[in-house]
Amino acid sequence: MPALATSDIIAVIGAGAMGAGIAQVAAQAGHPVRLYDNRDGAAQAGIDGVRRQLEKRVARGKVAQAEVDAIVSRMTPAATLAELADSRLVVEAIVENLEVKRGVFAELEALCGPDTLLASNTSSLSITSIAAGLERPERVAGLHFFNPAPVMKLVEVISGLATDAEVAETLYATAAAWGKVPVHASSTPGFIVNRVARPFYAEALRLMQEGAAAPATLDALLRQAGGFRMGPFELMDLIGHDVNYAVTRSVFDAYYGDTRFEPSLVQQALVEAGRLGRKSGQGFYDYR
Numbered sequence: 001m002p003a004l005a006t007s008d009i010i011a012v013i014g015a016g017a018m019g020a021g022i023a024q025v026a027a028q029a030g031h032p033v034r035l036y037d038n039r040d041g042a043a044q045a046g047i048d049g050v051r052r053q054l055e056k057r058v059a060r061g062k063v064a065q066a067e068v069d070a071i072v073s074r075m076t077p078a079a080t081l082a083e084l085a086d087s088r089l090v091v092e093a094i095v096e097n098l099e100v101k102r103g104v105f106a107e108l109e110a111l112c113g114p115d116t117l118l119a120s121n122t123s124s125l126s127i128t129s130i131a132a133g134l135e136r137p138e139r140v141a142g143l144h145f146f147n148p149a150p151v152m153k154l155v156e157v158i159s160g161l162a163t164d165a166e167v168a169e170t171l172y173a174t175a176a177a178w179g180k181v182p183v184h185a186s187s188t189p190g191f192i193v194n195r196v197a198r199p200f201y202a203e204a205l206r207l208m209q210e211g212a213a214a215p216a217t218l219d220a221l222l223r224q225a226g227g228f229r230m231g232p233f234e235l236m237d238l239i240g241h242d243v244n245y246a247v248t249r250s251v252f253d254a255y256y257g258d259t260r261f262e263p264s265l266v267q268q269a270l271v272e273a274g275r276l277g278r279k280s281g282q283g284f285y286d287y288r
């Protein structure tokens with residue numbers, strides 16, 4: 001299947017860490033992009049953040065100012081979901097909560113034409129469940145980017161039970177056209193990367209809880225001896241503890257409480273305290 005045409009409108013719902021980055025990727029590839037968030041001002045703030053990031057690259061001579069202006073001019077904030085109706089592809093990147101996502105997909109089905117592809121950037125939730133109950137679940141797939149979306153090459157293209165193979169192929173080709181390295185996967189809890197990454201976080205959290213070493217020591221060790229680009233604590237701070245904890249809970253629940261995936265009470269406490277990592281200024285580390 002061919003990739004979507006660059007004239008096709010791409011909509012992104014959720015202008016947080018991931019949504020703004022995904023919108024940037026699509027705009028860099030030449031698409032007109034609409035960004036919607038239900039928090040007042042968040043979509044414009046997301047676009048402003050993309051401009052700031054790109055202008056840092058201008059200052060380092062990596063990209064021309066005219067190119068940055070062109071990319072940002074292709075990104076438009078949307079004030080309502082209805083403004084996304086004529087998009088060819090909608091990528092949802094909102095809170096990691098099945099019921100909330102299902103509500104948004106039901107609204108999208110009512111608003112968008114029959115040819116609009118609907119994708120979720122969920123890290124762990126079942127694509128089969130997100131699509132269930134829709135009239136046309138075959139046009140729903142996972143399009144799972146990694147953080148930060150403009151930098152990380154890997155994209156998991158997730159098929160639920162009802163996903164049409166042509167929809168998955170179109171998303172795969174589109175991700176490749178956007179300069180990404182896509183892989184096909186079926187909808188299992190956590191998909192591929194977030195499933196194999198669970199022990200990376202879980203064992204590090206257990207070591208810390210047992211008093212083996214402090215987060216900074218464990219991070220340094222895994223970077224230097226383990227060869228990881230980031231240690232588990234700095235990576236959880238980057239991802240956001242609300243997101244990371246929700247993913248662990250969803251994988252734990254999906255595997256009927258398999259203790260290998262048991263969520264950490266220390267991470268739960270960080271979420272309860274609002275210490276979500278970089279985005280809130282505090283997590284395992286202090287960013288203030």
Ligand code: NAD
Pocket residue numbers: 013014015016017018019036037038039042092093094095096097100104121122123124144145146147238239240243247
């Ligand atoms: P985030 O908290 O940074 O941003 C979420 C945004 O969605 C917020 O701006 C919020 O206002 C908005 N939102 C929430 N409910 C909404 C609704 N009903 N309608 C419109 N907007 C709504 O979260 P994030 O880290 O960008 O994660 C978003 C999704 O991407 C989640 O499903 C998460 O699991 C997934 N994901 C996250 C990462 C990561 O490293 N953070 C990586 C890959 C995938």
